[in-house]
Amino acid sequence: MKKIVCLLALIGCLVAAGVAQAQVTINGAGASFPYPVYSKWAHKYHELTKVKVNYQSIGSGGGIAQIKAKTVDFGATDDPLKVEELKTEGLFQFPTLIGGVVPIFNVPGVEAGKLTLSPEVLVDIFMGKIKNWNDPAIAKLNAGVKLPDLPITVVHRADGSGTTWIFTNYLSKVSPEWKEKVGNAKAVSWPTGMGAKGNEGVANNVKQVSGSIGYVEYAYATINKIPYAKLINKAGKAVVPSLESFKAAAAAADWKSAPGFYMVLTDLPGENTWPIVGATFILIHKEQLNAEKAKETLKFFDWAFKHGDAIAQELHYVTMPDSVVALIQEGWSKEVKLAERTGLKQLWP
Amino acid sequence: MPQAKDIVIPATARPRIRFNADTVFKGVTVVAAVVVPIIIAGIFWELLILSWPALKKFGWRFFVTEVWNPVTQQFGAASSIYGTVISTLIAMVLAVPMSIVIALFLVELAPRSVSKVVSNLIELLAAIPSIIYGMWGLFIFAPFMAKYVQPFLGQHLGFLPLFTGPPMGIGMLTAGVILAFMILPFITAICRDVFSLVPPVLKESGYGVGATTWEVTYKITLPYGIVGVLGGIFLGLGRALGETMAVTFVIGNTHKISLSLFAPGNSIASSLANEFAEATEPIYLSSLIALGLVLFLFTFLVQVISQIMLRRLYRGWSIKL
Numbered sequence A: 001m002k003k004i005v006c007l008l009a010l011i012g013c014l015v016a017a018g019v020a021q022a023q024v025t026i027n028g029a030g031a032s033f034p035y036p037v038y039s040k041w042a043h044k045y046h047e048l049t050k051v052k053v054n055y056q057s058i059g060s061g062g063g064i065a066q067i068k069a070k071t072v073d074f075g076a077t078d079d080p081l082k083v084e085e086l087k088t089e090g091l092f093q094f095p096t097l098i099g100g101v102v103p104i105f106n107v108p109g110v111e112a113g114k115l116t117l118s119p120e121v122l123v124d125i126f127m128g129k130i131k132n133w134n135d136p137a138i139a140k141l142n143a144g145v146k147l148p149d150l151p152i153t154v155v156h157r158a159d160g161s162g163t164t165w166i167f168t169n170y171l172s173k174v175s176p177e178w179k180e181k182v183g184n185a186k187a188v189s190w191p192t193g194m195g196a197k198g199n200e201g202v203a204n205n206v207k208q209v210s211g212s213i214g215y216v217e218y219a220y221a222t223i224n225k226i227p228y229a230k231l232i233n234k235a236g237k238a239v240v241p242s243l244e245s246f247k248a249a250a251a252a253a254d255w256k257s258a259p260g261f262y263m264v265l266t267d268l269p270g271e272n273t274w275p276i277v278g279a280t281f282i283l284i285h286k287e288q289l290n291a292e293k294a295k296e297t298l299k300f301f302d303w304a305f306k307h308g309d310a311i312a313q314e315l316h317y318v319t320m321p322d323s324v325v326a327l328i329q330e331g332w333s334k335e336v337k338l339a340e341r342t343g344l345k346q347l348w349p
Numbered sequence B: 001m002p003q004a005k006d007i008v009i010p011a012t013a014r015p016r017i018r019f020n021a022d023t024v025f026k027g028v029t030v031v032a033a034v035v036v037p038i039i040i041a042g043i044f045w046e047l048l049i050l051s052w053p054a055l056k057k058f059g060w061r062f063f064v065t066e067v068w069n070p071v072t073q074q075f076g077a078a079s080s081i082y083g084t085v086i087s088t089l090i091a092m093v094l095a096v097p098m099s100i101v102i103a104l105f106l107v108e109l110a111p112r113s114v115s116k117v118v119s120n121l122i123e124l125l126a127a128i129p130s131i132i133y134g135m136w137g138l139f140i141f142a143p144f145m146a147k148y149v150q151p152f153l154g155q156h157l158g159f160l161p162l163f164t165g166p167p168m169g170i171g172m173l174t175a176g177v178i179l180a181f182m183i184l185p186f187i188t189a190i191c192r193d194v195f196s197l198v199p200p201v202l203k204e205s206g207y208g209v210g211a212t213t214w215e216v217t218y219k220i221t222l223p224y225g226i227v228g229v230l231g232g233i234f235l236g237l238g239r240a241l242g243e244t245m246a247v248t249f250v251i252g253n254t255h256k257i258s259l260s261l262f263a264p265g266n267s268i269a270s271s272l273a274n275e276f277a278e279a280t281e282p283i284y285l286s287s288l289i290a291l292g293l294v295l296f297l298f299t300f301l302v303q304v305i306s307q308i309m310l311r312r313l314y315r316g317w318s319i320k321l
Helices: A002-021 A035-049 A060-068 A083-089 A119-127 A136-141 A162-174 A176-181 A198-208 A218-223 A243-252 A291-307 A309-314 A322-335 B013-063 B078-109 B112-127 B130-157 B172-196 B200-208 B213-242 B245-250 B268-278 B282-316
Strands: A025-030 A052-057 A074-077 A091-106 A153-157 A194-196 A212-217 A230-232 A276-285 A337-340 A343-346
Touching: A025 A060, A025 A291, A035 A052, A035 A291, A035 A309, A060 A074, A060 A276, A060 B268, A083 A091, A091 A162, A091 A198, A091 A218, A091 A243, A091 A291, A091 A322, A119 A136, A119 A153, A119 A162, A119 A176, A119 A230, A153 A162, A153 A198, A162 A176, A162 A212, A162 A276, A194 A198, A198 A212, A198 A218, A198 B130, A212 A218, A243 A276, A276 A291, A291 A322, B013 B282, B078 B112, B078 B172, B078 B213, B078 B268, B078 B282, B112 B172, B130 B172, B130 B245, B172 B213, B172 B245, B200 B213, B213 B282, B245 B268, B268 B282
Parallel strands: A025 A052, A025 A074, A153 A194, A153 A212
Antiparallel strands: A074 A276, A091 A212, A091 A276, A337 A343
């Protein structure tokens, strides 16, 4: 008899544990750029709360399509949707992370951090106008650096990507010619160079090809230990890409007067501002149907804003400044509602 | 030992069971066989429908323009088609003679033990996943090309427009060579089988009248197996045309037609692999699917020709296919 009671108690415990386990699962999909951080956040969050967050890194385009089709609880994208599109689709958009795009190079004899480029020179290199590393325009910026007589090979992304979007956005801002001839998009018709798939592809090609220059997310440059160039920013100062100079860009942006948080962090003022910075965004529906899921989704990002800094920094990403987080949460309480038969109900806080 | 005829099956049970099993078996096989052509037709249909917007918008010029601009939404397949053809051509030029020579060596010259080991090794090459070829190509072979092969070619054959430009290691030539490595085992295996099927009596007669090994090879083995060799070549061709990952790693992925083989280019398969995921605009997607349609027709044609060739060969040996 005792045995049976024990057994029943044990089964009871297991069932209870099972019920506790079977909690909400939040599904998200989209951009690959923030994937390392989101998945690590999700892992940690699961340990703490038992709420499961599935994030599939399928690309920004896919993320937008999935959230529009309502197959996921949140979508993620690197290039922000414009306010009009947010309105017609009934979506709320907010930034979560900031990352920098950095020019990386492989020039024999030139060490990391020794190469400085100006916006004009960068544009001319990617335009195919400056063809050799010993070009006087580069030499002028780099007095004391021995630049070899070596043809420049531009390495760009072959796949559509948010990184390209941010990079070409910068080039379009600093060069009217680039804007007119090439433009700003996730994939463009490159005037010169070779393409590689993914950040890791560009990083590898630059490593392999002597005389090459490319652009990658900062994290890929640091992890792969590829030398990156300094850039002269809007204030005329040569800046080294770092988490601090990315943060400076985020702080320099005027988030308050950006409806839908539509904000591109390229070519911003400030002495320490890295000029090619981009945010990555989350998309959720303004009218939520499932109270529990909606609430858990917001709770997850709330936790990430509050406690996710360390994980993000470890992976070379920057989280949003507190002032922006306050704005985002204000947006949550004002705009994200639970749709009930009786009308819309506030979800947050 | 009971003989088969000793086993008695009750007369009542026998016909019913056999009838059922046979019907089921026949049904399953028929369905399985019919599914294949249906799927092929379905793929073709779907490709045609989905690529229609692009084909309608750009017309026949889609196939001859080099422009590929996602910003202005102007698309042309010329560079992808060119790259597919050229990289495949390089692969064929390198792989075909080598395959035939290897096969002849294995069948005619090598001792049995050597032949066996080398055959197995070559078949092992065929089993390596293409992404491994791609990674090997990018990390080991491309730097090798940049350091030794391309400077050498540029120095000695630089007067040809084919071998001009900076030796980057990544580009059309490297892609072609990698493709050659990949199709080599296929062509070799088929050639070896074909050559070993040459009736010994023919070869022995050749040797009997005093022919050398070279004469027997050139005048008996090769002509006898030529159709089979062609079939093998087309099989390799089909694979080279559609190869994706390995090519994507080393071809350079640029929508440009360059005469120089050192320059980066692209192929249909590599464009699809790169761009499909983020092509959100309808006409962009449709253009990519149109590229897929072109590749589908290419490989389909090649397969049909290879099948006809192989069939003719087997008919020649009165083996029913």
